[in-house]
Amino acid sequence: MDRPLRAHARRNQARVVAAAREVFAEAGPEASLNEIARRAEVGPGTLYRHFPTRRALQIAVLRDRIEALCGRGDELLTSASPDDALAEWLRAFLAHARSGQGLGGAVMTVAPDELGFDCHERIMDTAARLLGNAQRSGSARADLSPGDLLQLVVGIALATAQTDDADEPDRLLGIVLDAVSQRRRGGGSAQ
Helix, strand or coil, X not given: CCCCXXXXXXXXXXXXXXXXXXXXXXXXXXXXXXXXXXXXXXXXXXXXXXXXXXXXXXXXXXXXXXXXXXXXXHHHCCCCCHHHHHHHHHHHHHHHHHHCCCHHHHCXXXXXXXXXXXXXXHHHHHHHHHHHHHHHCCCEXXXXXXXXXXXXXHHHHHHCCCCCCCCXXXXXXXXXXXXXXXXXXXXXXXX
16 A cells, blocks of 8 residues: 655655656656756655656656646636637647657557556547637637647647757647637638
């Protein structure tokens, strides 16, 4: 039976995850665990006590990133403008998809029980709720599915992974958002 962590141990664990998120984003999923411990200002023993394997730490970082992304979506559901909420969340999703440096691939085989939830399902559900709000308000095309929308954004992330043009991802997302919007298209459906 797992005992709850003491406050100090929880803080150390959170610092390790935050440092790992940074270091993995900079150097990829095979980044130095010693560098992660150094940035978290803990010893390697503390890192390994909380995360006995690299994979355990990668899973914790992925869980943290997805929880933050979907939590932001939950906050945006109360936005006065469903169109703006969807656009803001898609920008966050694009940043999430672009910043992984292979972390998602490194833990691609992670089972929902290891993560604590099904990450694909959680992201899809968040996208569905935000898109549904925009569709009900009449600001997003009714024929668009959450899966289609996420595929478009992932496509942008993949297509711009090696770009030197820092503005390209947001510019391409803007094109997608224009295609999603009923208002920008005059309220009609695509021919």
